[in-house]
Amino acid sequence: MSHPGEPHTSGLSGRLNWLRAGVLGANDGIVSTAGLVVGVAGATLSSGPIATAGAAGLVAGAVSMALGEYVSVSSQRDTERALLAKERTELAESPDQELDELTSIYQAKGLTRATARQVAEELTADDAFAAHADAELRIDPDALTNPWHAAGASALAFTIGSLLPLVAILLPPPNIRVAVTFVVVVLALAVTGAVSAKLGSAGLTRAVGRLVGGGALAMAVTFGVGQLVGATVG
Template sequence: MSTEIGTDEEPSHWHDDIGEDVGNRLNWLRAGVLGANDGIVSVAGIVMGVAGATSERSPVLVAGIAGLVAGALSMAAGEYVSVSTQLDSERAMLAMEAEELERMPKTELRELAQIYERKGLSHELAQQVASQLTEHDALGAHAEAEFGIDKDNLTNPWSAALASMVSFTVGALLPLLVITLAPHALRIWSTVVAVAAALGVAGFASARLGYSPWGRAVLRNVGGGLVAMGITYAVGAIVGPHV
């Protein structure tokens, strides 16, 4: 993904690669990156905690698989409910706005013109823009100007839920496979290194998707994951012998 900006002679917009379906694309990209990150940290914490309590592989594997399945389903359900609530709100606002346009079109036209006046247009130009947009698509114009909603591109809860579930599963598989397959003497450090690398990649990806500096994002991601693993391992090591 390139964020290079062109010139008038060679125009190139930083957002060209996003495309027109910005809302839905950013929605599932956000869900995907966050899902992968949560999968890595959550399951790494679980397997590290169990590994701190026992040297046997089977409890670690069982706990890791349980955490993976539960986490993936929880992420999918949570994302679906959250985005569905947003979608219900968007549909309700569109329905109310459509009723207002039907019952008081002149008032709504004045309201739309005032919005563009507040954005810097002259009174005459704002009236002209509002009139033309209303003739073209009154509901679409009001939805975008008043609520920032694209009525033809509403959020999709299924894509967000699927992205979260798949990405959580992919992220969770890494620490689970590493700690299960690595030699016993190296399983802890192998997992730490693998998880730190994966979190670094996830932090870099999230920063690039958001067009923000990636250095801080990587440090936050890796640092938070290492702290979580360290604490859970310590808890397992302390509690395990007494259970």
């Protein structure tokens, strides 16, 4: 039985999902932009091309993330609306059958048939549509995800992540910029990896190791490619 002040499970889960998505978006920004600017730095010591490539990568990545999130959440929202519309129609056309269905749902959760029936009847009398949306569909009709919010959050997370390697590679002198960027990116990935592990209740060492190892490998490969291309073009 819930008590006043306790967080609503679905609301808490939703917030955790948003936070997890934000961390993943930031990770994408860190790794993709770091790989891009380090690769360009391997080909040239000039700050201009590095800044241009980094800024272009940041903007393109943020737009791509926002668009992808918008399409994904819009599709999910369309599906939820279709399910809710179907449920509303079924309630209007077959209320007795829907009451039996709601009773069965609560009975399957461990209530006796009589108690489940009483719960179903009381919930139906209060708000039949909300009761079925929650029990059958696990959807809150008043809290559907906003695709614009999702797109904005995704773009913001990617942008924040991208700014770290971009600033790290532009501020130091040319002879140490790659090393400084490497350290900054590794530390940032370690932090976001720890946050991801905490949110997902996963092993800290493994989660951090995957992110740090993957980011380090990406930078090493792109730096090597940058040096190879720079030497070939030069």
